[in-house]
Amino acid sequence: MTKTLTHLKRLEAESIHIMREVAAEAENPVMLYSVGKDSAVMLHLAMKAFYPSKPPFPVMHVDTTWKFREMIEFRDTHTKSLGLDLIVHINEDGVKQGIGPFSHGSQVHTDVMKTQALKAALDKYGFDAAFGGARRDEEKSRAKERIFSFRSAQHRWDPKNQRPELWNIYNTRKAQGESIRVFPLSNWTELDIWQYIHLENIPIPGLYLSKKRPVVERDGQLFMVDDDRFPLKDGEEPMMKSVRFRTLGCYPLTGAVESEADTLEDVIQEMLLTTSSERQGRVIDHDAAASMEKKKQEGYF
Amino acid sequence: MSHQSDLIAEDISAYLKAQEEKSMLRFITCGSVDDGKSTLIGRLLYDSKLIFEDQLNALEADSKKMGTQGQEIDFALLVDGLAAEREQGITIDVAYRFFSTDKRKFIVADTPGHEQYTRNMATGASTADVAILLIDARKGVLTQTRRHSFICSLVGIKRIVLAVNKMDLVDYSQKVLNDIEVEYREFAKDFGFTEIMSIPLSALKGDNIIEKSANTPWYDGPTLMHYLETVQVGDARQAADFRLPVQWVNRPNLDFRGFSGTIASGAIRPGDPIKVLPSAVESTVKSIVTYDGDLDEAVAGEAVTITLNDEIDISRGDVIAGKDHPCEVADQFEAKIIWMTEDHMLPGRPYLFKTSNKMVPGLVTDLKHKVNVNTLEHTAAKQLELNEIGVCNIALDSRIAFDPYTKNRETGSFIIIDRITNSTVGVGMIDFALRRASNIHWQALDVDxxxxxxxxxxxxxxxxxxxxxxxxxxxxxxxxxxxxxxxxxxxxxxxxxxxxxxxxxxxxxxxxxxxxxxxxxxxxxxxxxxxxxxxxxxxxxxxxxxxxxxxxxxxxxxxxxxxxxxxxxxxxxxxxxxxxxxxxxxxxxxxxxxxxxxxxxxxxxxxxxxxxxxxxxxxxxxxxxxxxxxxxxxxxxxxx
CATH class of the missing domain: 3.40.50.300 (P-loop containing nucleotide triphosphate hydrolases)
Incomplete structure (x- = not known):
């Protein structure tokens, strides 16, 4: 009798295999946790991979200080309930300089508070391998990203100098100072992620579900007024609208969509019937076509 | 991501339940840029309604700006990734694409068909269940078709789709398809393919991709999508002997000692007798532990943790096998090697060899011959260059558990790592162990x-x-x-x-x-x-x-x-x-x-x-x- 493994079981097994390989071969691994739905799946898989042991590495969130407040609450309660060791890293220099998306624009903010902060955090703790939740289906330039992606001591990615990956054999060797970014969700699609969250009942932040939230419109997109740092124009009043978020990030950079989907199933339904792709809500992708590739070379995850 | 089932709108719960039971197929597409390979993949994505409106708008704009199809949509632009490549108009690496239908999820390895890219094709093929070989109906079986078939065969692919593309340019002629099929079957007869399915296509026009084409009334086989949705894979792997390469020893406390890994082949149940290799120590399975509870049975492809009834010493790198059909153990092999880097492979130079769970130093002791991928001729050689394939003898510093590659892809493969640059310089597939190693013992002398x-x-x-x-x-x-x-x-x-x-x-x-x-x-x-x-x-x-x-x-x-x-x-x-x-x-x-x-x-x-x-x-x-x-x-x- 042949037992058919479902596509989610096969994806799950592949991700677990990758995580175990890193745990066995890296000296000081860390799991990067962005508090989004992909991170939620990655954390869940890590719990499975090492059970009954706890994952043999800490979880790290690079906090830009501009995340939705609800994300931060969720982060703290969720990692605590799983019994995980959470590191929160903030670029204190950036905070002192008052760097933010409103004052400095999305590019400078993301570079200082996210890209540079991540590099500094990896250096500070000496992590030699970092799991990330990126998927190959997110963007064309990611379709060719390896599962084990090598970064120079300066954290740069060289698209011409990546190692071939055959079968399920991963070469984790690296020189002193170099590090590896590992993407255990490489072969998952957005739909796989949602189906798995549904099937496994994985907790995700409430921001993914629709709720009346205070929003204002900027350049045709809706942004949530999550705290009083949001600069309102004269006489401008946030509108209360039923909105949800398809991706989570810094609240001033994350567009909301109007929706009545307030359950997970409704969200999936809406996503399946929709006609625009996931990353559209992210301000950071709206630069030139090859922007993501450029950011990756510079060390943006 | 519009799957076209009415269930989505009517009963999302029922739809999700059905979707969660989907299976998965990994396949590779081989062919050159000119064969319309990127167009075919773009077409599969497009016709399975996997392109969003914003992507479509971008695609239409891009098609006009740099497309090669005049005012028509250039599907190839959907799949050509990195910026530099887009400008050159060619794909230069392995890219993975995803799409799904209501029946299956698909992972496509898209690899270029250029002369120098044996490496990329082998990479894409190593995880594929099926290969789609693109053939231009006007050109028929070419040297590159032979090369691609040989690499598919080398890497152990058993099912081939002979996708005869651009049928629109040969007036959808049945004779053209038949001639190509006859020639191909003759030439591929020694490659060990269990199935060759030839399908007449036009990726550009959409003939026989999803829907049966009215242009080929003489063709009664499946459409490409129908074949991909229904082809059976994975049974053989489950029917094979049990192998669990131990990746990680799971010791949360003194009372629990589990062995974690992904089952390479076969199936296992509590109570089954096992043998650990290379040590040859035996025991029986106590439990199959997962986060979701203990299992009654686990099969090939599942990532599990097993515990045994005896306290025996097992480490990462060992293989747990069924007691009656254990794998072999050796430190010297004959293997086929594909070289993947600019620096030549030199016999006698030390390298690291990594199997799915173990890294061992060793060297290639002898390059017996290399194989010309175009003519399949064997020629004597002193070194292997990038993209060359050779039959070699290998000596490792310690013994490993293995199976011949033709018997087991997971336990018969390895990669070769340069000790100084740490890059993956080659890959190998084990043919058999060389017995003579075990017969040469260093003479222990009294005067030392x-x-x-x-x-x-x-x-x-x-x-x-x-x-x-x-x-x-x-x-x-x-x-x-x-x-x-x-x-x-x-x-x-x-x-x-x-x-x-x-x-x-x-x-x-x-x-x-x-x-x-x-x-x-x-x-x-x-x-x-x-x-x-x-x-x-x-x-x-x-x-x-x-x-x-x-x-x-x-x-x-x-x-x-x-x-x-x-x-x-x-x-x-x-x-x-x-x-x-x-x-x-x-x-x-x-x-x-x-x-x-x-x-x-x-x-x-x-x-x-x-x-x-x-x-x-x-x-x-x-x-x-x-x-x-x-x-x-x-x-x-x-x-x-």
Whole structure:
């Protein structure tokens, strides 16, 4: 009798295999946790991979200080309930300089508070391998990203100098100072992620579900007024609208969509019937076509 | 992401339930840019409604800007990834694409069809269940078709879709399809494919991709999508013998000891008898532990943790197999190797070999022949170059558990890693173990190395002089030998003159021959050290990897690297043998420092600079090192 493994079981097994390989071969691994739905799946898989042991590495969130407040609450309660060791890293220099998306624009903010902060955090703790939740289906330039992606001591990615990956054999060797970014969700699609969250009942932040939230419109997109740092124009009043978020990030950079989907199933339904792709809500992708590739070379995850 | 089921709108719960039972298929597409491969993949994504409106808008804009289809949508633009490639209009690496239908999720490895990209195709094929071979109906079976088929066969793909594309350009002729199919079947008959399915297509027009085409009424086979949705895969792997390569030992506390890994083949249940390899210790399965509860059975492809009824020592790298059908164990193999890097593979050079769960140092002892991917001819060779395939003998430093690759892809494969750059330089598929390894036992003698050394009142070692031609290696080595001789030590000098004329007279100056030259010298030096001698070797020995190899041959402290550091201008001016003059005139090829590299030692044990010091002073420094480190003391080794 042949037992058919479902596509989610096969994806799950592949991700677990990758995580175990890193745990066995890296000296000081860390799991990067962005508090989004992909991170939620990655954390869940890590719990499975090492059970009954706890994952043999800490979880790290690079906090830009501009995340939705609800994300931060969720982060703290969720990692605590799983019994995980959470590191929160903030670029204190950036905070002192008052760097933010409103004052400095999305590019400078993301570079200082996210890209540079991540590099500094990896250096500070000496992590030699970092799991990330990126998927190959997110963007064309990611379709060719390896599962084990090598970064120079300066954290740069060289698209011409990546190692071939055959079968399920991963070469984790690296020189002193170099590090590896590992993407255990490489072969998952957005739909796989949602189906798995549904099937496994994985907790995700409430921001993914629709709720009346205070929003204002900027350049045709809706942004949530999550705290009083949001600069309102004269006489401008946030509108209360039923909105949800398809991706989570810094609240001033994350567009909301109007929706009545307030359950997970409704969200999936809406996503399946929709006609625009996931990353559209992210301000950071709206630069030139090859922007993501450029950011990756510079060390943006 | 519009799947087209009405259930989505009507009953999302029922829809999700059904979707969660989907299976998965991984396939590879092979063919050249001109065969319309990117167009085919773009078409599959487009026709399975996986393109969002915003992506479609971007695609239409891009098609007008840089498409090759006039005002029509250029599907190839959907899949061509990195910016540089887009400008060149070609794909240059392996890209993975995803799409799903209501029946299956698909992962497509998209690999280029260019001459030089055997490496990428093998990479994409290594995880694929099915290969789609694109053929241009106007051109038929080409050299590249043979090449792609051979690589698919080598990597163990059993099912081939012969996708005869551009049928619209041959008036949808049945004869064209039949002729191509007949020719292909004849030529592929020895490749071990269990199924060859030929389908007439037009990726550009959409014929027989999703819907049966009205243009090919004579064709009664499945559409491409129907075939991909229904082809059976994975049964054979589950039916094979049980193998669990242990990746990680799971020890949360003293009471639990589990062995984690992904089941490579077969199935396992609690109570099943198992055998651990290489140790051959036996036990029975106590439980199959997962986060979702213990399992009654686990099969190939599942990532599990198992516990055993006996406390036995198992580590990462071991394989747990069914007791009655265990895998083999060996340290020497014949294997097929695909070389994947610019630096040539040289027999005799040490590399790291990594299987799915274990890394072992070793070397390719012999390149038996290479295989021409276009003609399948075997030719003799001394080295393998990028994208070449060779049949080799391999010797590892320790035994591993394995199966022949044709029997098991997971336990029969390995990658080859360069010890210095750490890059993956090649991959291999094991054919069989070489038995003779187990029959050669080192003769244990009563008079051993320590006894022989003690009698000579010295600690034997190799002083390995390395440096450019004319740097002064031999001059200094001669002075050192004289000094040692005066002190009644037992010495010998190995240099080019006494080795190249005899032992190594069959070798030239290519990279491959240089490696073999040093390997032989290293082995001779090792025997001399075993005899208790102080050995001085004087060879340019330009490559770090070979010096490292000799270092690894010796016991701790027996290899002393002496770097004779002289700038090339100084060497060229001294030019004791007139070689630099000849090299400059182009009369000598592969001359170190000119057209062949010299890799200076990073951490030599002794560094002498002949510009700052005379040869006598250099010798003083070396003798000083030997004294300080106890090489010239009787019983230096001490621990008998």
């Amino acid at each position: 190395k320590v006894a022989r050394a003690d009698m000579k009142h010295q600690r034997p070692a190799v002083l390995w002089f390395t440096g450019l031609s004319g740097s002064g290696k031999s001059t200094i080595a001669n002075i050192v030998e004289k000094r040692l001789f005066q002190r009644a030590r037992h010495t010998y000098i190995l240099d080019g003159d006494n080795v190249r004329h005899g032992l190594n007279q069959d070798l030239g100056f290519t990279d491959a021959d240089r490696v073999e030259n040093i390997r032989r010298v290293g082995e001779v030096a090792k025997l001399m050290v075993d005899a208790g001698l102080m050995v001085m070797t004087s060879f340019i020995s330009p490559f770090r990897a070979e010096r490292r190899m000799v270092h690894d041959l010796m016991d701790e402290g027996e290899f002393i690297e002496v770097y004779v550091d002289t700038p090339i201008e100084v060497c060229a001016e001294r030019d004791p043998k007139g070689l630099y003059k000849k090299a400059k005139a182009g009369e000598i090829k592969n001359f170190t420092g000119y057209d062949s590299p010299y890799e200076a030692p990073e951490r030599a044990d002794i560094h002498v600079n002949t510009e700052a010091m005379s040869a006598e002073e250099c010798a003083d420094k070396i003798i000083g090192y030997l004294e300080e480190n106890g090489y010239l003391t009787a019983n230096g080794n001490g621990q008998r």
